[in-house]
Amino acid sequence: MESVWKKLTEEQNKEVKRQMATYTQGAQEIIPTEELEVKVAKSVMEKKPLKIKLGLDPSAPDVHLGHTVVLNKLRQFQDNGHIIQLLIGDFTGKIGDPTGKSVARKQLTDEEVKHNAKTYFEQFGKVMDMDKVELHFNSKWLSKLNFEDVIQLAGKITVARLMERDDFEERIALGKPISLHEFFYPLMQGYDSVVLESDIELGGTDQHFNILMGRHFQEKFGKEKQVAMLMPLLEGLDGVEKMSKSKKNYIGIDESPQEMYGKAMSIPDELMVKYFELITDLSPEQLTKIKDDLASGELHPRDAKMFLGKTIVRMYHGEEAAEKAEKQFISVFQKGTMPEEIPVVQWEGDAKVPVIDLLVGLKLLNSKSEARRMIENKGVKIDGEKVEDMQHLVTMKKDLIIQVGKRKFLRINI
Template sequence: MIEQLNDVQKIELEKQWEVLSYGVSSIIPEDEFKEKIAKSIKNEKPLKVKLGLDPTAPDVHLGHTVVLNKLKQFQEFGHTVQLIIGDFTGKIGDPTGKSIARTALTDEEVEHNAKTYFEQFGKVIDMEKVELHYNSKWLSKVGFSEVLKLASTVTVARMLERNDFHNRYEANKPIYLHEFFYPVMQGYDSYALESDIELGGTDQEFNVLFGRQVQEHYGREKQVVLLMPLIEGLDGVEKMSKSKGNYIGVDERPQDIFGKTMSIPDALLMKYFELVSPLSKEEVQEVKRKLDEGTLHPRDAKMKLAASFVEMLHGKEAARQSREQFINVFQKKAMPDEIPEVMWKGEEELLIVDLVKELGLLPSKSEGRRMIKNGGVRIDQEKVTDVNQTVQVTDGVVVQVGKRKFVRLRSSS
């Protein structure tokens, strides 16, 4: 197909290849991907690009934008994004990385989580140009004889090659038969929608490759798989995850997104630029060049990165204000212009550890004591050094915990 392209089409092919392959961990297989792009250009027919969503945790964080940014690039070239809500597969739950079987979701949970996904994904990709599908539409109609035929395409030994199943088998933990059908059903989604491309994280390789297997079983053209790298969270070690507390949520306040970004370890700075930021490849390369030359301080690079995240999720003005507030609060040690206010109806005098817990600034008194010992609690900008210190609640007093949490108390007395 590539040989059939004219010179203008070949230039377009190289342009799409350079952008769409950038930042991808692996393309399976590469030659087929380039052929699919060429075929799309030649026939003026957009590629169908699939992303399956397991609606178990609706909170989207910047780790998810690694895939979302790639989908956005496909959209910009005119290709069609297929978002698959696994309302049927969600009844099983993806076993990837799990040491026990997943709890099945209710219909209400799936509906709520899916709605949240749509709202948050819309901050990165154009949801008006997305095809939305629920896989119960076709999977609920598949007969048992057809299920048996699909099951015959994979061996139990192949399933046990998966680390999660292998580890549970070795530890003598139960593996339920229905869990084996998750990747088979995910592969059937690709067949039902005639997907050309499927995206997923590197931890999803086993699942997304099933699409090729099922499509081949039915005599269809096989999809190409693009595996995206996983991004470490703010701790610099674990995969970004809300459960690990090392995440930046796409729905967080602009100043919180900015502040959290500034705590990213220097060693991960370029990975975040390349995989998460909306900046172009050329802009990212320019940042890398300046960092390597020593003409750009890592702190200033982080500020550029933080501003790009806030602009992507909240707009240019929010990015500008967040940057100014960060400089005022953390570089000039001033308080932010806008501080959340709380009407205090409790005791007029109480221990500082009780106060920060009551305000929800910290989850427990023990965490409050730890934060005080580390110098992370201030009253009207004065550092609290005594865990047994009492606070006189007066109108306008400002309580600060850590670098980003401020509350101004209002008293009716």
């Protein structure tokens, strides 16, 4: 293997170094880095693309910026001509949870799996070139395994090794039951890599154990072992918990430029650099400059964050939308005025409406209790005036402006 280095031309060697600098940027762990370098070197020398695998849960196709940490990394590989293997774990999705205890693992129909895969594809298209992506469904090979095949597979791993997985270890320590079928999910993920002959598998750090299964089984099946590439988990807008839909601390990649920009501005300062590193398309040089300038005080954190917001909007809505979102933000939040464009709703109801009913009726807030809380927190303005009375009766008229929180505006038309 090592002999590959001797055969590289100086130019090829430079190219390997360049690619490695890109790939290692932001990655939390690469197991092992040396093997990645050898794979890249061989690929450069033989002009043979590497196969980069990403496994996807078929049941959760809502994509937010937390997911783009790995997607951006995949994009980098793609930019260098490597092949992306998207693996939809539909086999497990179709089985569901045989014990019926896990709500998360509900059984999916073929149609749901297809629909979810399509949703992934559409959303991923905002980060990657989907024409150059291979799409795989693991039911294709897993559903063909019979009992004997399964036993052969199970013969290639020990119980002790499986119990090393953090969550298993923890449950054993707590005396919580592990159903035997659960041992098979890491086996499947590993076997998928055997079938796909993946060179690299990407995932969040929470996939550490499962991705190493790929290495284990590839070796047992006499194949070249994949490299595990683990990306950090991105904290959400709260700065504490992993970004997720259920925690409501996310920026969805389908959101409007204004929402995206506004949410980006609410990221805690400490996380800014991490966001730059993990979810933007800036080059290593640009990143270094931002870090240096922030450290030296040459770049104000507020300006850096505005650049972050603008960059995110640019990535998902284009240059023009990014400029506009920035301008709008400056006019509303920095100058204290309203945005230039406010959505208009046609009002067909009563001439006078209790403020709480109005807020819920216009779907500015989800419930009366939310509306009450917002008024209590002085977050509701009618025509620029703070509402302080819960019982306030709003007189409806054309061009009435209703504002909730910092970023939600509506203009009434009658």
